[in-house]
Amino acid sequence: MKIVCSQAELSKGVNIVSKAVPTRTTMAILECILIDASSDEIKLIANDMEIAIETVIEGRVEERGIIAIDARFFGDVVRNLPNNDVTIETNDKLQTTITCEKALFSITGKSGEDFPNMPMIQRNQPIVISQFTLRETIRQTIFSTSDSDKIKILTGELFEISGNKLKVVSLDGHRVSIRNILLKDSYEDKKVIVPGKTLQEIRKIISGSTEDNTNIFITDNHIIFEFDKTVVVSRLLEGDYFNIDQMISTDYETKVKINKKDLYSSITRSTLMVKEEDKKPIIMNVEDNKMNLKISSFFGKFDESIDISKEGKNLQIGFNPKFFIDALNVIDDEEVTIYMLDYKNPCMIKNDNEDYIYVILPVNIRES
Amino acid sequence: MKIVCSQAELSKGVNIVSKAVPTRTTMAILECILIDASSDEIKLIANDMEIAIETVIEGRVEERGIIAIDARFFGDVVRNLPNNDVTIETNDKLQTTITCEKALFSITGKSGEDFPNMPMIQRNQPIVISQFTLRETIRQTIFSTSDSDKIKILTGELFEISGNKLKVVSLDGHRVSIRNILLKDSYEDKKVIVPGKTLQEIRKIISGSTEDNTNIFITDNHIIFEFDKTVVVSRLLEGDYFNIDQMISTDYETKVKINKKDLYSSITRSTLMVKEEDKKPIIMNVEDNKMNLKISSFFGKFDESIDISKEGKNLQIGFNPKFFIDALNVIDDEEVTIYMLDYKNPCMIKNDNEDYIYVILPVNIRES
Structure with a gap:
C-alpha cells in the first residue's frame, strides 16, 4: 500500500474515527485504526464492536492495500507532523513508513485482514436532519441519560419517529428531557433506543452546520448516521422504553x-x-x-x-x-x-x- | 466588621492570596483567608507558614474588624456573585453575611485573632526588577528545579546578586538552567535559595508588565516580593548551593x-x-x-x-x-x-x- 494525503486531512480523519477506538479491549486489533486503500479511495476505520466509524479522506492511492496501525501512536504522529504532504507506505511484512518532509517514522503495522469489517447494512430511505439540529438535540438531552448500567435502556435515548415528527427522550428516574423536532419529510413510524455513548461521540464529530445534513438509517439492530464523508454505525439498545406520555x-x-x-x-x-x-x-x-x-x-x-x-x-x-x-x-x-x-x-x-x-x-x- | 467592595476587586484579591492557602494542613485556620479591615484599608491575607501573601483591595471600610473565612468556600462564592458591589459584614459571634444584589450568604467565620501574622521583616533598600523580567526568568528556569526532596536546595533556585547583576540558577542533576539579568542599579552581594513553589506562585500572580516593577527584599531567612498592591513573604531554603562556575x-x-x-x-x-x-x-x-x-x-x-x-x-x-x-x-x-x-x-x-x-x-x- 502507498498513499499520499495532506497532514491536515489525515489529522481530521484520525480525529473522527478515534472516537470508536475502545479505551480497553481484549482484542488488540481494535486498538488500531484501519487504513483501507483497497479501492481508489482512502478510508480510515475504527470499530469497538458497539460503534464503528468510517471516514473518507482526500488523497492519492499510489498502490492499493490495507494496514492497521495502533490508533494512539498513529494519532500522536499525525498531529505532530509538519503541515505538508504525508506518505504512508507498507511492505508485505507489514513494515510501515510514515514520511513527511524530512521526518520518517518506521513501525510495524497489523494485518488489515484481521480488522473487523464495518457491519454491512442495507440502507433504505434516510431520515434527513440538519447537522445543527442533531448536535443541538443531543446536547439538550444527553445529560439526563443514566450513568448506571442497572437499567440498560436508560443509558440511551429514545428516538421516536411518527410522520414528520422526531421525538428524542432521555430519562434517569429523577427527570425527563424531551426534544420535539419537525422534519421536512414524513417517514414510517419507528421507535429505537440509541446508546448514549454513540450520541456523545457523534456530537463531538459532526460539524453542527445548519446547511449540511445527516442521513439517518434505522434497521432492527443498528442505527447509521451519515454526514460529510463519515459513516457511524451503532448497535441499538434492546428493550421497550418507558411510556413518556403517562409521565x-x-x-x-x-x-x-x-x-x-x-x-x-x-x-x-x-x-x-x-x-x-x-x-x-x-x-x-x-x-x-x-x-x-x-x-x-x-x-x-x-x-x-x-x-x-x-x-x-x-x-x-x-x-x-x-x-x-x-x-x-x-x-x-x-x-x-x-x-x-x-x-x-x-x-x-x-x-x-x-x-x-x-x-x-x-x-x-x-x-x- | 463591615466592608463594601466590587466583586471584580474582591475576586482578583482572593485569586492572588489563594496561592498561599495550603492544600493540606493540620491547622484549620490556615485553610482560611483573613480579611483584615482593622485599619482604613481592606487587606486579604493567606499564609501556609512557608509563604504568606497579602494584598490590598479597593473598597470602603464601614466598620473596622477582622475575620477569617474558609478560603475555598469564599473563593467559590466570590467568583459566582454578580458583577456588582459586595458587602461583607460580621457580628461578634463571627456570623458573617456576604450580600450582593439580592443574593445573601450567611456563614460562620473563624476568629481573625487566631490567624498567624505576616512575618514582620525589616525592609531596607529593595532590589528592583520589572515584573516582566521576573516572570520570564522564573518561566525560563523553573522547569529544571528538582521534584525530589532528597536534596532540598535543588527544589529551589539560586538568586545571586553581585553589583548590578542578578544570576538565577536551577539544576536537577541532569541539567542546569541559568539566566543572567542586568539590573538598573548596583546592590550589595547576596546569594540565597528561593523555594521553587514560591516562584511558581509568583509567576501566576504577577502581571508580567514591562512597566511595573517588583521590589525584592532579602533578609537572612526570608525573601519578600512586593508588586502592585501585593506582598509575598517566603522563607528561604537553607544550605549552600552548588558552585555553578565549575560546571x-x-x-x-x-x-x-x-x-x-x-x-x-x-x-x-x-x-x-x-x-x-x-x-x-x-x-x-x-x-x-x-x-x-x-x-x-x-x-x-x-x-x-x-x-x-x-x-x-x-x-x-x-x-x-x-x-x-x-x-x-x-x-x-x-x-x-x-x-x-x-x-x-x-x-x-x-x-x-x-x-x-x-x-x-x-x-x-x-x-x-
Whole structure:
C-alpha cells in the first residue's frame, strides 16, 4: 500500500474515527485504526464492536492495500507532523513508513485482514436532519441519560419517529428531557433506543452546520448516521422504553415566567452551600412577582429573590439544584416558563410549542 | 466588621492570596483567608507558614474588624456573585453575611485573632526588577528545579546578586538552567535559595508588565516580593548551593547554529517513539550542514535531518529528548547555538551575551 494525503486531512480523519477506538479491549486489533486503500479511495476505520466509524479522506492511492496501525501512536504522529504532504507506505511484512518532509517514522503495522469489517447494512430511505439540529438535540438531552448500567435502556435515548415528527427522550428516574423536532419529510413510524455513548461521540464529530445534513438509517439492530464523508454505525439498545406520555401531565396550578440567566446564576450560587452528596434541596417559594430561593446546610444559609411573573397559586417546593442547573444550562431562551402542580408533583420547564420539555421530580420537603 | 467592595476587586484579591492557602494542613485556620479591615484599608491575607501573601483591595471600610473565612468556600462564592458591589459584614459571634444584589450568604467565620501574622521583616533598600523580567526568568528556569526532596536546595533556585547583576540558577542533576539579568542599579552581594513553589506562585500572580516593577527584599531567612498592591513573604531554603562556575566550561569542539522551531518540532516528534520511562536517548549526528536525529525503540524507528550551520568537528551524541525540549520550549530566539565538546561532556545552549545558558548532560551512547 502507498498513499499520499495532506497532514491536515489525515489529522481530521484520525480525529473522527478515534472516537470508536475502545479505551480497553481484549482484542488488540481494535486498538488500531484501519487504513483501507483497497479501492481508489482512502478510508480510515475504527470499530469497538458497539460503534464503528468510517471516514473518507482526500488523497492519492499510489498502490492499493490495507494496514492497521495502533490508533494512539498513529494519532500522536499525525498531529505532530509538519503541515505538508504525508506518505504512508507498507511492505508485505507489514513494515510501515510514515514520511513527511524530512521526518520518517518506521513501525510495524497489523494485518488489515484481521480488522473487523464495518457491519454491512442495507440502507433504505434516510431520515434527513440538519447537522445543527442533531448536535443541538443531543446536547439538550444527553445529560439526563443514566450513568448506571442497572437499567440498560436508560443509558440511551429514545428516538421516536411518527410522520414528520422526531421525538428524542432521555430519562434517569429523577427527570425527563424531551426534544420535539419537525422534519421536512414524513417517514414510517419507528421507535429505537440509541446508546448514549454513540450520541456523545457523534456530537463531538459532526460539524453542527445548519446547511449540511445527516442521513439517518434505522434497521432492527443498528442505527447509521451519515454526514460529510463519515459513516457511524451503532448497535441499538434492546428493550421497550418507558411510556413518556403517562409521565407528562398538562395540569398545573402555578405558572412562572422567569429570566433564565437570573435563575441559573442564583441556583448555581446556592449550590456553593452544599456538597453534591448532601442531597440538600433548594427551597423555592413562589409568590406574586417574586420567587425566593433558600438553601441551608452545615456551612450556613443562602437566600436570594428573583423577579418573576406568576399565574395561579403560591407554592413552596424543593428540588435537587443540579437538575435545574442541567436543564437551564441547555435552554437557549432568555425567559423560561415553569409549570407546577403542587409540592410533590413534578414540575415542567417547556416553551409554548413544546420544542423542549424538561420534567423534574421535586424533593418532598414536608417529609424531610 | 463591615466592608463594601466590587466583586471584580474582591475576586482578583482572593485569586492572588489563594496561592498561599495550603492544600493540606493540620491547622484549620490556615485553610482560611483573613480579611483584615482593622485599619482604613481592606487587606486579604493567606499564609501556609512557608509563604504568606497579602494584598490590598479597593473598597470602603464601614466598620473596622477582622475575620477569617474558609478560603475555598469564599473563593467559590466570590467568583459566582454578580458583577456588582459586595458587602461583607460580621457580628461578634463571627456570623458573617456576604450580600450582593439580592443574593445573601450567611456563614460562620473563624476568629481573625487566631490567624498567624505576616512575618514582620525589616525592609531596607529593595532590589528592583520589572515584573516582566521576573516572570520570564522564573518561566525560563523553573522547569529544571528538582521534584525530589532528597536534596532540598535543588527544589529551589539560586538568586545571586553581585553589583548590578542578578544570576538565577536551577539544576536537577541532569541539567542546569541559568539566566543572567542586568539590573538598573548596583546592590550589595547576596546569594540565597528561593523555594521553587514560591516562584511558581509568583509567576501566576504577577502581571508580567514591562512597566511595573517588583521590589525584592532579602533578609537572612526570608525573601519578600512586593508588586502592585501585593506582598509575598517566603522563607528561604537553607544550605549552600552548588558552585555553578565549575560546571560550565567554555571549551568546545563543535558549534551548531540551528532553527529553534525545527529542532523543537523534530525532537518532539521523536519522543512519540518512546515512553518517558524508557529513557531512550535521541541520537544526534552532527555533520556539515545537517544534523540527523534518530531514535529507535520497541515501537519502531524515527529519523529526521535538519539543516544547520556548523563550525568544528563532526559528532555523534545522545540526549534525553525531554531535557532538550524543556530548554528549547522557553527560549524565545528563532535560532539557537549549541556548543559541544565530545559525546560524554555536557552540551551548552546559550546566546552570545549569555542572557541564558542551558547545560544538558548527554547519555553515554557508547556504553549503552
